[in-house]
Amino acid sequence: MLELVLLLTLGLFVCQLLLLVYLYTTKTWAIKKDNTANRLYHELFPDYLSYLTGDTDIEPILPKNDELKQKVLERILSGFTNIMTDSAGKARIQQSAEAHLATIYRKKLKSSNWSKRMNALYLIEDFMMLSLREDVKEHLHAITIIDEEYRQTLRILASFQEESLLEYMFSRPNMSIGLIKEILRRLPLSFLTDIMVVLKKDEDDVPYAIRQAFIDYCGESGYYEFLPFIEYMLTHQSKETRIKALKSLHQYQYCSNPTIIVPFFTSEHWEERLHAAKLTGMMKLTEFSDYLILLAGDRVWWVRFQACEALKKMTDGEILLAYLSEQHEDMYAKDMAKQTLTMRAGGQV
């Protein structure tokens, strides 16, 4: 028994020793590689600056080693991607990436290492490497787990304005509203118009999440073309859709005919009352102040809060709130009016 334990101890001790050697070696190696990459980055940066800003047409010579080349070039190009605004500069970034990284990323997409695939996917989008479109499409079909890899692959295809994407989305009823919105943000107006046409024609052909995401996104994008559609959605039979439409109007900070929000002031659903109050404040619809005064004494705290916030936004808001804080028959409304008067707007609810 003792021999066995001693043997086990020795084995585990060796394990620990090996672990230490492994850690020490990999760390030393990683530090060395980082230092080399760092040095090369600082050497190449000024030349790349001239090349990417168009001062020269000669692209600097990169190291031959693939790993080093990738490391240095990614760092340089990523830095510029965030600050480069002109299309010529962007085109050069894309060109450099296509020339030196496309083959590397094509290989990385097939890698068994998740992080490496992910990093490649992020940069394919950042550098807009259109030559990898088919590889990315193939990659999407190979993905079996719905995780960040799946989401990033879809984001890339949306950035590439891949036409088959709409059909793909329509056939996936389980996609989340958040992900659909991320895709919509990358799509051009023509794609969005196509979605609206289908929604108008027969909304049952469109998954629920796409409808909700689309309504939401219309306001976020501020495309005026979709405003009549959003206003029409205020009459939808689904409460959630009506609320989404109201939220979308918040983002527009506009609606063509304010009377359409009147029914919501007395809605049986508190969320609708809340959003109606919020919209009234955003649009400074003083003609609806009486409704807001009424809602300042609402049974739901959030509605009271929003009604007073909305009143504060009116030209005579502070006077109204001061009046409410003294005269409102409802104690809660008085308290809320007092709080709103003393509190600065610090983010929206």
Place this chain on the structure above:
Amino acid sequence: MTGEEWVSLIVNITAVSVILYMGLVGLTYLILFLIAGPRIKKERFLNQQDYVEEMVFNKDTFPVSVLVPAYNEEVGVSTTVRSMLGLSYPQFEIIVIDDGSKDNTSGKVIEQFKMKEINLALRRYFDTKQVTKAYQSTLYPNLFLLRKDNGGKADALNAGINFSRYPYFAAVDGDCILDSDALLKIMKPIIDSNGLVTATGGTVRIANGSTITKSQVEKIVLPKGPIELMQIIEYFRAFLIGRLGLSRMNILLIISGAFGVFEKNRVVKVGGYNAKTVGEDMELIVRMHRSIKEEKSKQRIEYIQDPVCWTEAPDSAAVLRSQRKRWQRGLAETLWLHKKMLFNPKYKGIGLFSMPYYLLVELLSAVFELIGYFVILFGLIFSFVLVDVAIVMFLMTVLYGSLLSSLAVLLEEWTYHKYPDTKSLLVLFFWALTESFWYRPLMVWWRCSGLIQTFTKKADWGNMKRKGISSDS
């Protein structure tokens, strides 16, 4: 059999039981390592910046109320608030809750951030001690301060929830500093899962030794003191092996009070923090799990290995002792409060694995180890125990700790590799090997005292005297 033989037999049986128990505990940890390791390995090379980049500009990133309960934190509270103000996150508010401090905690916040008193129309999800005053910063409209009568950390957090406006809240200790992208990273699973993840916990790391300037961690350096060094290794092990392993099976029972994010609706539904226990962070999570299981909901509670919250660890044995006693009491109280869940198949993994794990491994291992030490010591002195058995026990104790600690160092290197030199690795490794000879026996003794204290003491804040971790505090 003579009386002496009887004693010897009993001691030897006890010794073998302790050996078996220690072996089982070691095996449990090893299994947790095997579960946690692949996740860490998977994300080892991930570019973390790209991973959360989308969220910074995304209008669907849920707004978060950051709650900072503080009691006598005048030294560190401004640093903490500054680190919060520097968070990279689209929409958030910070609510500092001064729980009747006897020092100048409120004064510091009011002065540093130019606070102005506001009137309150508080919602009352929970009853708390009286909130006496509320302030809003004139410099940062999303920064608030609540002053309330002393009621303990749980009560302060409940008051913060009452005041908060957003659907998610982060609870952050008043002595902690967050990395600027910590909130983005900790919220990512919630956003990606479309709300299916109801709470997430982040990693807490020890700031002692590192350079923190203007509430940002600038250079990560190991501290010099052995007590602080051992806590660093201990935190790696607890977070990277224990919590990640349990989280992957959705049976994690602790989200550190230092940094966690919660869905407000779920917390309100379960009744908020329990002001009658010192382990309010764990107790809340157990109740949340309980309600999730009772509702047959698919919601999950996750631990994220990366979001980093920096805290100041005790640098003296006396302060560490009181901290560990308190933790042990918190654990014991929570397990006692929810004893119905223990071994109860209705609660699936929580009842059948997680609760027994916390009872038998986290709570009672100290008792078993203490018995082990006594058996070795007195057994050998009075020749009640076989020398072979004593050696086996000793080796088990040494191996059990040092191997797992070394593995934790490996995971740290895979996850953060933030120590910039190889020397730090060697230092950590060396101290990991020494753990069993001095640190573990100390812990065992303090944890056993903590268990005894469970029956004698009232809930309190259990704060330690802070030195402050940022150079500009």
